[in-house]
Amino acid sequence: MKLTLRIWRQKNAQDKGGLETHQLDDVSPDMSFLEMLDVLNEDLLEKGTEPIAFDHDCREGICGTCSLMIDGVPHGPDRGTTACQLHMRTFKDGDTLTIEPWRAKAFPVVKDLVVDRTSFDRIIQAGGYVSVNTGGAPDANLIPIPKAEADVAMDAAACIGCGACVAACKNASAMLFVAAKAGHLGHLPQGEVEKKARARAMVHQMDEEGFGACTNTYDCEAACPKEISVEFIAELHRDYRKGLFSGR
Amino acid sequence: MQLESKVPAGPLTEKWDKHRAEMKLVNPANKRKFRVIVVGTGLAGASASASLAELGYDVDAFCYQDSARRAHSIAAQGGINAAKNYPNDGDSVWRLFYDTIKGGDYRSREANVYRLAQVSNHIIDQCTAQGVPFAREYGGLLDNRSFGGAQVSRTFYARGQTGQQLLLGAYQALMRQVHLGKVSIYPRSEMLDVVLENGRAVGIVTRNLMTGEVRSWAADAVVLATGGYGNAFYLSTNAKGCNVTAAYRAYKRGAGFANPCFTQIHPTCIPVSGDHQSKLTLMSESLRNDGRVWVSKTTGDKRAPGDIPDDERDYYLERRYPSFGNLVPRDVASRAAKQVCDEGRGVGSSGLGVYLDFRDSINRVGEDGIRQRYGNLFHMYEKITAENPYQVPMRIYPAVHYTMGGVWVDYNLMTTIPGLYAIGEANFSDHGANRLGASALMQGLADGYFVLPYTIGDYIAQAGPSGAKSTDAAFTDVESEVNERTRKLLTRKGKRTPDSFHKELGKIMWDECGMSRNAEGLKQAIQRIPELREEFWESVRVTGAREELNQTLEKAGRVADFLEFGELMCRDALQREESCGGHFREEFQSEEGEALRDDEKFAHASVWEFKGDGAEPALHKEELEFENVTLTTRSYK
Structure with missing residues (x-):
């Protein structure tokens, strides 16, 4: 396959940045998207040009590190797929692809396609956990949990924290990310105790970080590589409201 | 030590x-x-x-x-x-x-x-x-x-x-x-x-x-x-x-x-598809609960898996290890896969693969039952290979997984x-x-x-407290060493990329210190790796600067350490003249090809002490004492 790539290059956070065009003449359809970038980078390096910086690690769709906007869609055109699991057979010979970093105020660009997502960590720090210390936990089978509830918790817990939801949202809202964590813990008896306080703290931190508000356009759900449902956002709204009034 | x-x-x-x-x-x-x-x-x-x-x-x-x-x-x-x-x-x-x-x-x-x-x-x-x-x-x-x-x-x-x-x-x-x-x-x-x-x-x-x-x-x-x-x-x-x-x-x-x-070679990974391959993807071992591993009984059988009738299939794990069957430990399953592929019975275009087949489980618990258990794994497999494992058996091959x-x-x-x-x-x-x-x-x-x-x-x-401060001489000395090493990497301006060295080292390691090892191959590797290391320090190319995000520099530093460490792995494999667990020395196997352990000489941990760059490391032994279990030949038959 032959491809034309328009790739975002930006030296550092201060640099204005811009698109750079590269031609690839020999792309195998069995390559993953990131392997295609590897080939380009090896080629650049051999020519003495600095390779394109992009984030990646596990390359099996679970670590949430890769973060590419491909033709304006986070992780590219395949539904429920991270960029590292996207394969070149999805594209056609002769295609032109535009590759950019996540765009959001709360995800500043570090270099080229690499952004800083530590704002997500700070949202979790604000309350995305069950406040238990190590030791002293009761037997795991002490509290039975209906399978259906545990399954809903697991659906939400599948979030990989990649930030595609933010990148897809016209408001750069982190609502789906926050709702997934709140939904995961809120559906389990262990997490229910702090449900309202958690919702309040995480939403406040989200605002603090400069993420936008949710206007229910659901682009987040469409972009989510783990296909997390926007229903969790509705639940978060409810818990947040309750949290405001109950003061707990 | x-x-x-x-x-x-x-x-x-x-x-x-x-x-x-x-x-x-x-x-x-x-x-x-x-x-x-x-x-x-x-x-x-x-x-x-x-x-x-x-x-x-x-x-x-x-x-x-x-x-x-x-x-x-x-x-x-x-x-x-x-x-x-x-x-x-x-x-x-x-x-x-x-x-x-x-x-x-x-x-x-x-x-x-x-x-x-x-x-x-x-x-x-x-x-x-x-x-x-x-x-x-x-x-x-x-x-x-x-x-x-x-x-x-x-x-x-x-x-x-x-x-x-x-x-x-x-x-x-x-x-x-x-x-x-x-x-x-x-x-x-x-x-x-x-x-x-x-x-x-x-x-x-x-x-x-x-x-x-x-x-x-x-x-x-x-x-x-x-x-x-x-x-x-x-x-x-x-x-x-x-x-x-x-x-x-x-x-x-x-x-x-x-x-x-x-090192552990995991038996159920998706086979390599080409030179561009950057990593291997595991398919969880839990799949072996419901999947059956097989290859054709005849060498070079090019038929599609569905066209091979049951009596012409060799469910080799079930045949060789009837009591554990498809659930033998990883080292045993990996070696068995290598053996059938070495015999020319491997599947897929490269011949380096075996089938992991869910047909019988799907007949037993239905496609939904299998989807419940392994849905995301099947999804991932299809993403990577463009084959639907509900309809055709998965192709799997061993890959390095854990150390x-x-x-x-x-x-x-x-x-x-x-x-x-x-x-x-x-x-x-x-x-x-x-x-x-x-x-x-x-x-x-x-x-x-x-x-x-x-x-x-x-x-x-x-x-008690260490009393150390990050401004102590001990720290500034180490910082200078680190900086000097980085400077060296950035100033080689050679022709080869760090990744090309990494791939070459990886091939040596996989061929000579992988699923099976022998003295001759290991000795060659011990000779070849220092040469490659020397070439690396002469002709590696690292672009960019030190004071910025520089992924090539990160990569080069890691490859430099692997180029030293790989040699230590080979030395260790060479001195351990027995086959045990993931370490299979071809010289030490039974007539049926099972591993032969030597408890008399090797019931110890081999511990290496660094003796300086270029010097041979010293080997120490921690004898392992077994007071509560009897050392037996591991049998999963």
């Missing part, structure tokens, strides 16, 4: 309790005066950092990823073992201990493994309390499944994402401590060296991967939770960033490195350097020569939640 295992005296079942009763404690009010550095935020690192902070210590936690939540523990799929015996199928702490010792081919320390089995049940309780959404039965209680090397169902799981869910539990506990001000977290930071004062580990030197800043950090103890070195083979199931640097630098500063040749070898530690998880600890995959302790499935998660969390928080207190209570 002194190798004192410090295993407490007394009966096996009482050692840990007795030791806990005798360990020195640090007064709660004094704990906040001590600082512990933890490098790595996977299951071991995150659980240790959180637990130490909860106890009151100040913790500095570092990881190379952009967030602690992305450490590679996250990719573990299948599950975590514990001796809960919820299914009432005869499990016990003793049986988990025995299976792990036997599965490790009797090359691990009894006392450590027994302790691991003892604390396994607490892990499940702890994780459940944190909100880990383990799979449940309809009655609301926890579900279990079977894994290789065991005849009981003791594996807890969260769909095919168990590692992710356990890591998120530990990560959330860690984030809570960051919020409470007890942990300072430094993502995108790579440890480049450990610093010693008067023989004691007192800190580390890191490079900030965003800014390139090289900086020293002082503490009272240092914990390495930096994972394994499977990427020495270039292609492995490890994340791209996984590396040996932290452990190897510790080795160069005097920490003994144990059994580097013990049992690691930094040598005593019973307290301390290395041969006082004040330096190694936990999780980074240490060598619990899995011997072969790790059983679902035991890596167990060990990482056992070390981090339930062992290290006790043993490090004992050390701190006795050793």
Whole structure:
């Protein structure tokens, strides 16, 4: 396959940045998207040009590190797929692809396609956990949990924290990310105790970080590589409201 | 080098309790005066950092990823073992201990493994309390499944994402401590060296991967939770960033490195598709619960799998190992796959693959039943191969997955350097020569939640504050060494990329020190690797500058260490003249091709001591004493 790539290059956070065009003449359809970038980078390096910086690690769709906007869609055109699991057979010979970093105020660009997502960590720090210390936990089978509830918790817990939801949202809202964590813990008896306080703290931190508000356009759900449902956002709204009034 | 295992005296079942009763404690009010550095935020690192902070210590936690939540523990799929015996199928702490010792081919320390089995049940309780959404039965209680090397169902799981869910539990506990001000977290930071004062580990030197800043950090103890070195083979199931640097630098500063040749080749990975391949993807071993492994009985059979009738298929694991069948341990399954492929019966275009077939299970429990159990794995397989495994059998082939070898530690998880600890995959302790499935998660969390928080207190209570400051000469000297090395990498201006060296090293390692090894090949590798290393330092090309995000520089530094470490792996494989677990020496096999262990000569951990660049490392031995189990030939027939 032959491809034309328009790739975002930006030296550092201060640099204005811009698109750079590269031609690839020999792309195998069995390559993953990131392997295609590897080939380009090896080629650049051999020519003495600095390779394109992009984030990646596990390359099996679970670590949430890769973060590419491909033709304006986070992780590219395949539904429920991270960029590292996207394969070149999805594209056609002769295609032109535009590759950019996540765009959001709360995800500043570090270099080229690499952004800083530590704002997500700070949202979790604000309350995305069950406040238990190590030791002293009761037997795991002490509290039975209906399978259906545990399954809903697991659906939400599948979030990989990649930030595609933010990148897809016209408001750069982190609502789906926050709702997934709140939904995961809120559906389990262990997490229910702090449900309202958690919702309040995480939403406040989200605002603090400069993420936008949710206007229910659901682009987040469409972009989510783990296909997390926007229903969790509705639940978060409810818990947040309750949290405001109950003061707990 | 002194190798004192410090295993407490007394009966096996009482050692840990007795030791806990005798360990020195640090007064709660004094704990906040001590600082512990933890490098790595996977299951071991995150659980240790959180637990130490909860106890009151100040913790500095570092990881190379952009967030602690992305450490590679996250990719573990299948599950975590514990001796809960919820299914009432005869499990016990003793049986988990025995299976792990036997599965490790009797090359691990009894006392450590027994302790691991003892604390396994607490892990499940702890994780459940944190909100880990383990799979449940309809009655609301926890579900279990079977894994290789065991005849009981003791594996807890969260769909095919168990590692992710356990890591998120530990990560959330860690984030809570960051919020409470007890942990300072430094993502995108790579440890480049450990610093010693008067023989004691007192800190580390890191490079900030965003800014390139090289900086020293002082503490009272240092914990390495930096994972394994499977990427020495270039292609492995490890994340791209996984590396040996932290452990190897510790080795160069005097920490003994144990059994580097013990690497695990996982039997169920998606086969390589071409030269562009950057990593290999694992298909969880849990699939072997319902999938049947086979190849054609005839060599060079090019028929589609569906056209090969049952009586012309060789279900070779079921045939050779009737009692464990498709659930034989990983080393046995991997070698058997290699054998049938060597015979020319492999499948797929490369001939390096075998079928993992779900036809019979789908007929038994339906497609939905299989989707419930393995939906995300089937989805992932289809993404990568463009084949639908509900309709055609999966093609699988072994790939490097885990490293049992690691930094040598005593019973307290301390290395041969006082004040330096190694936990999780980074240490060598619990899995011997072969790790059983679902035991890596167990060990990482056992070390981090339930062992290290006790043993490090004992050390701190006795050793007292280190008194080290990051401006001490010991730190500035190491910083200069680190800077000099970086300068060298940036000024070679050669022709070859770091990745090209890594691939070449990986091929040597896979060919000569992979699934099967022999003296001749290993000797060649020991000769070839230093040549490659020399070429690297002459002609590697690294672009960009030091004071910025520079992924080529990061890569080059890691490859440079693999180019030294690979040689140590080969040396270790050469001296171990027996076949045990994942280490298969072709010279030592039975007539049926099974591994031949030599307990007379090799019932020990081989521990290597660094003797200087260019000098041969010294070999030390920790004899393994088995008082509670009888060493038998491992048979899964």
